[in-house]
Amino acid sequence: MIIDTHAHINDEKLIDYFDDIKKSLNTKLKLIICPSYSLDTMKSSFLLSQEISEVYSALAIHPNNADEWNEETCNFILENYRNKKVVALGEYGLDYHYEGFNKLLQEKVFLEQLELAKKCKLPSVFHVRDAFDDFISLLSQNLSQFSGGVVHCFDGDISVAKRLLNMGLMLSFTGLVTFNKKEYLHDVIKYVPIDRIMLETDAPYLAPKKYRGKICLPQYVEEVYNEVAEIKNIKREVLDETIENNIKKFFTKLVI
Ligand SMILES: [Zn+2]
Ligand SMILES: [Zn+2]
Known part of the structure; x- marks a missing residue:
């Protein structure tokens, strides 16, 4: 059995598939980490983690929702981070992809959540899109506030x-690695030491090639494992065990 470290199973697009997802737990998937991106999704991710033993929660405000970062959202994290099912702050970071983003606000919200993660003694799940230079410079200027992190859905060179x-981050790969136009990610995966890799779907988005055009489900993470095993030229069993160890080491509150 394998793990999906980043699936938005609280997304409304997955409501009709929820029974399927539940069935995949304990057959295909050992566990799922459900990140959040807004106050509503923090609440639903937290709730799911309380209801389903194989679901864990990460809490944060996404850079695209930076204007949602306020006392109420911060307090939700402060009130719940000690819960045994909350394993990280995430997903937060920088996203310059869509026009009209507020760079200064994103920076502020990023740095405040970075500091909060340190205070909570939790690792961070970072979302970085079209913003690697600023992300790297901000993080390197604030390394004293850094309590470990993974850049999810890595799509850089x-x-x-x-x-x-070099800054100690882990890199997490999605179904993007199965896309023909993302061949360059194969070179990245060859380059990254296997003990620094995690795998995820980012469901309901980014269905692997085999399921192209469909809603992405967390159990499809198997396609990502297959692709990475092939690129790294190692057996699936070896990859599965290594990735699980990486995840255990990183998300220290997980019970596997
Ligand atoms: Zn993301
Ligand atoms: Zn996500």
């Missing part, structure tokens, strides 16, 4: 990967 690895 080898030089970016190198800079992130």
